[in-house]
Amino acid sequence: MIDASRIITEALVQSGADVFVGYPITPSNLFYTYSKERFPEFLAGPDEISVLQWMCGYSAAGKIPVTATAFPGLALMTETLNMAYMMELPMVLIITQRLGPSTGSATTGAQGDLKFLDGIISGGFPLPIFSPSNFNDAWTLSNEALKTAVKFRTPVIILTSKELVMTQKSFDMSSLEPLEKVDRTPKEFKFPFQPYKAGLDMVPTFYPLGNDEYQVRFNSSTHDNEGLIRKGTPESLANTWRLREKLEKRIDEYSFFELDAENGAEDLIVTWGVSADASRDSVNSIRGKGKKVSLLIVKTMLPISQKIYDIIDSYKTITFAEENMTGMFKEMIFGKRTTSKIKTATKFGTMLTPSEIEEKVN
């Protein structure tokens, strides 16, 4: 038997993650335990702010750091997460959702942190959020998350939930293909080297602090191509704007979803994360009764790809299946207003069940 915490931890190490820095918190504890067993380097931080600051230091020095936490830890990390985003430092944060608000119920699962993550970078900048829906996703999506972090020079989030990462399941481990280790060779660049000068791919070439070839400057404040504070110059504002562009314009390079489309279906279930398996069962049950239904499992939650909008627009009714109060992903697509076209199968405090989803679809 195996759990997704083990799978994600192993996948990240095999993909090239160098160091785990953590402060334990339920329900992310297994990540801490497994990382201590597996990572080439493991550091126990005294608090979550320190954890993410240390990670930024490691990342700026050329290493790929990983941590795992839950909402209370993420809340403390928020300012530093913005710093990592502004400095363009690759790293992976695993967030295991639990029931809130505040300390809430640490051992109860939920899907309640998506909207917080949607606005977590001040100014509305997109942060890549990956949400595995099962064990195989946990393996491949962790690899994609780490590759995205390096390729786009950005922190990324792997968004999980208590029941997804703590439940043990029988599992055929031979279904896990070997993972490709991320390549950290610096990209070619146009001389002279400037730490924040980007080419057409909108991502500056990364050289670590302390390297002997080029002077490197990282900066958390609005900065120019040299990495020096510049308030409101065209170059510095363009540099900040680029942070959005590099992720929005190249979204199809890291946007993942699973569409189980049934010919002639007018109903679509849209779901993510821990609610995906309940939705899979629900779809099987609905189809077993002779009704047509399609299923869209979103795996890159943010930013939202145009492909997701297009799929949703092609159905007559859409049921959002999520383990939160109001349907957070639904609200990110359609806002708070609900029409006859849009339904929400939501749950608070316990797992959303297949029959509850089926009831809403019908």
Place this chain on the structure above:
Amino acid sequence: MEAAKKILTNVKMPFCPGCGHGICVRSTSKALENLGYGPNDVVLVSDIGCSGLVDPLFATHTIHGLHGRAPALGIGVSLGLDNPNKKVVVIQGDGGATIGLQHILEASRRNIDMTLIVINNLLYGMTGGQMSGLSTNEFKAYKHSDDDADPYDVVNLAHQSGAAFSVRVNDISNFTDTLKEAINTPGFSLVELSSLCTSHGMKKVADMKGFIVAEERLVNNRPIGVSKKRTKNSLLSSVKVLEKQFESTIEDSTGIVIAGSAGGGVQSAAKILAQAGILSGLYTTMKGEYPITVGTGFSVAEVILSKKPIHFTGLEKPSAVIAVTEEGWNKVKNRVAHESKVLVDRKICADCSVDVKDFLKVGGKMGAALSAVSYWVKETGVFPVEALFKVVESSKYAVSLQKAIQSAEELREVVYSYIPENKKRTN
């Protein structure tokens, strides 16, 4: 180290006229150059505030972060570089030092190889000259502040936490030599430098004498803190592989809720049941629920045994609800569905309408849950009870686990026994 080059750029100092920060910057560069460091050998980590304006002045690598967090960022840079030929120098002011006091203590505790320069101008310069946690009472009285809490002695705090070298220097003529000594010290060094704030504090260096804390110089002889590197095996290689050995009668799927109290073996009983299911060719899931206080209160586990792959791991209608303690029963009794078989210990309710058995009596506190699970397996015949024995066979607690499984037999009329393969006699 690279050939000697200037540590500073030609950029003009950005500080107010007469500000002491320029002296601190020049002293730092002189110290580094005198010690033979070139620009690419040094990583300057800067904070927020007047001291955070230093980046353009340095031709070194620079990283400019958040208010108060520069020492924490420096810890990450130093451990990440892990290179004794590179020097991490962190600069922050008195405001940053109190925001991130924990980081200073942590750098000291771990004796991280870097030098922190705290430029103390006794106030918050950028926001209007408010008092800081390093403002002295004399200075606060001079500024007509009502706050009379004593300032932090950041030099002594670092020393008490284990810093290799911590020092306060008030005389600007000693800045460079003291910084050289700090930078040359292996491990964590903290240098508090007094700096004049002409905009909000004083106009002359001579005026500072009555307002600053006396010089201090403290040493700890300790090894440098490093992050250990290790090579570890795959986490997948330690997962127990279970192959089918027994047959199951389950045609579809069945779900069981097992409830008891923390420390009563509920989670391990559930895992043994799930693993026995795999040995019987079934797909299985097992999840636990317990209060955040792991060692007390209820302990509940859910197991699904299924002929088909399992997607949803929740249990809408359990086939069986088993409870061996009252707090466990109270937690799960509302889970009982119409089709649920209920098994509870006699101590919970002797006269209940549900099936009552003496699980605690025959299995003991630690074995009651496994005893109940074993009883359910035998009663339902979902798979041979030998599958349970097989799972526990290689456990270091094999004897007590086998005893718990066996104890279920006392609750049944039919007697059975199991002899592990390696204990069977051959004729």
